[in-house]
Structure formats: structure tokens, C-alpha cells
Amino acid sequence: MSTKQKNFVSATRCGVLLLLSEHLTREGVPHGFTSRTHGFGARYRGERDREQLSRALNLPRLAYMKQVHGRSIRTIHGNEPVPECDGVTTKERDLGLIVHSADCVPLLFWASDVNAVAAVHAGWRGTLARVAVEAVSSLGGRPDKIHVAIGPSIRACCFEVGDEVVEAFHASGRELKRILREGLRGRRHVDLITDNCDQLVACGIPEAQIYDSGRCTVCENDRFYSYRREGKGVGRLMGVIAVK
Numbered sequence: 001m002s003t004k005q006k007n008f009v010s011a012t013r014c015g016v017l018l019l020l021s022e023h024l025t026r027e028g029v030p031h032g033f034t035s036r037t038h039g040f041g042a043r044y045r046g047e048r049d050r051e052q053l054s055r056a057l058n059l060p061r062l063a064y065m066k067q068v069h070g071r072s073i074r075t076i077h078g079n080e081p082v083p084e085c086d087g088v089t090t091k092e093r094d095l096g097l098i099v100h101s102a103d104c105v106p107l108l109f110w111a112s113d114v115n116a117v118a119a120v121h122a123g124w125r126g127t128l129a130r131v132a133v134e135a136v137s138s139l140g141g142r143p144d145k146i147h148v149a150i151g152p153s154i155r156a157c158c159f160e161v162g163d164e165v166v167e168a169f170h171a172s173g174r175e176l177k178r179i180l181r182e183g184l185r186g187r188r189h190v191d192l193i194t195d196n197c198d199q200l201v202a203c204g205i206p207e208a209q210i211y212d213s214g215r216c217t218v219c220e221n222d223r224f225y226s227y228r229r230e231g232k233g234v235g236r237l238m239g240v241i242a243v244k
């Protein structure tokens with residue numbers, strides 16, 4: 001399956017620049033991905049940026065994870081603290097679920113039949129561990145009613161990896177020719193987007209319901225934060241979604 005760039009638009013909400021899936025927007029699902037030029041100012045400010053995002057999307061409550069590159073998904077109720085995990089789901093209204101990333105793949109899920117949402121963090125370790133599959137089963141409902149938006153992340157063009165990463169994907173049973181790309185310098189690159197899409201399709205989600213922003217955080221480092229480019233202290237892109 002090729003990863004197509006499908007129908008994303010930029011829009012400003014209360015001064016915050018957001019990248020939006022046209023489909024989720026049409027369906028009335030509050031969501032979006034921020035960027036470094038998001039209207040918050042020159043620097044990433046953590047809590048203050050989240051407050052501004054909360055106003056922009058009119059979501060009084062936001063929940064975000066302490067992400068640990070694993071595969072556990074937690075269901076969020078009320079204001080209880082969010083445990084360490086890499087995916088959160090909820091059916092509660094007015095509660096925005098946030099995933100933070102700077103190269104890792106941010107995934108936003110909407111299960112239309114049960115009106116549940118999930119925000120998921122899939123770096124190479126989470127992708128390898130199939131965190132997206134865990135999210136699909138945690139959402140409940142029918143997989144063919146799930147819609148997924150894939151935000152800006154490091155892509156096959158830039159995700160050069162060492163042998164240990166290739167070996168880990170190989171050992172997990174992946175067909176390497178599906179996800180490996182030859183880089184310019186003869187080094188191997190991994191396509192995390194294709195691997196995540198393959199996982200989602202294998203769960204029963206129609207390919208046409210997977211909306212990929214097609215944006216690379218390294219190629220477009222002027223617009224998006226990249227850990228690989230900028231190292232420690234880099235800001236974070238926020239993906240957010242809530243039930244309608």
C-alpha cells in the first residue's frame with residue numbers, strides 16, 4: 001500500500017495554526033496537529049501551549065500521557081491522572097486527548113459507531129510493538145467504522161536506521177522489503193508509516209479511512225519539531241482529538 005497524502009488542510013482557530021483532516025472536520029470531530037509555527041510564539045511552552053490549544057478547540061479538559069515507547073493503551077475517565085502509556089482512549093465529551101511527538105508517529109483515531117477516540121504515540125519501538133493494533137481493540141466497535149489521521153513524523157525519506165532496528169523488525173516477522181528503503185548514502189531507512197498502515201488494514205480498517213498528512217518532520221523542520229534534527233530540548237508537536 002502506498003501512503004497517500006489525503007485531504008489535509010491548515011486552518012487557524014483562535015490564533016492557533018492547526019493541520020486538520022478534511023474528513024474528520026466534515027464529520028465534526030474536534031481534532032488537529034500543531035506545528036512550530038502554530039501561533040503560540042517562537043518557543044514551545046508546554047502547559048501554556050496546551051491551555052491555548054484547549055481554548056482554540058473549545059475543549060475544557062485535556063489529558064496527555066507520560067509516553068514510554070511501549071504498547072499500552074489506557075481508557076481515560078474524568079480527571080483521574082493518566083498513567084504511563086502510549087495511547088489513551090475515551091468516550092467522554094469535552095475531553096481532548098493529546099499525543100506529543102517530535103519525529104515519532106502521532107495517530108488520532110475516531111471509532112464512528114461507538115463515538116470513541118484515541119490518541120497514540122508510535123515511535124519505532126511502539127510501531128514495532130504494534131501499539132496501533134492495541135488502540136483498535138481498546139476503542140471497541142467495528143474496525144471498519146474506524147477513521148485514523150496520521151500526523152507529521154519522520155518518514156522513510158529521512159529515517160535512516162542502524163542494523164539493530166532492521167533486525168528488530170525482521171525478528172518480529174515483518175516482510176522487510178515492505179518497509180525498508182534504500183537511502184541516498186546506501187544506508188537503510190525504515191518506513192514507519194507503511195508499517196502502521198499495514199497494521200491498521202490488517203485489523204480491518206479500510207485503507208480509504210486512513211488519512212495521512214504526508215508531512216516529514218525532518219524535511220520540513222522549519223515547520224515541525226524534529227528530535228533527530230534538533231536533539232534534546234526540542235519542542236513537541238501536539239496531536240489532539242475529542243469525541244463529537
Ligand SMILES: [Zn+2]
Nearest residue numbers: 157158216219
Ligand atoms: Zn524527510
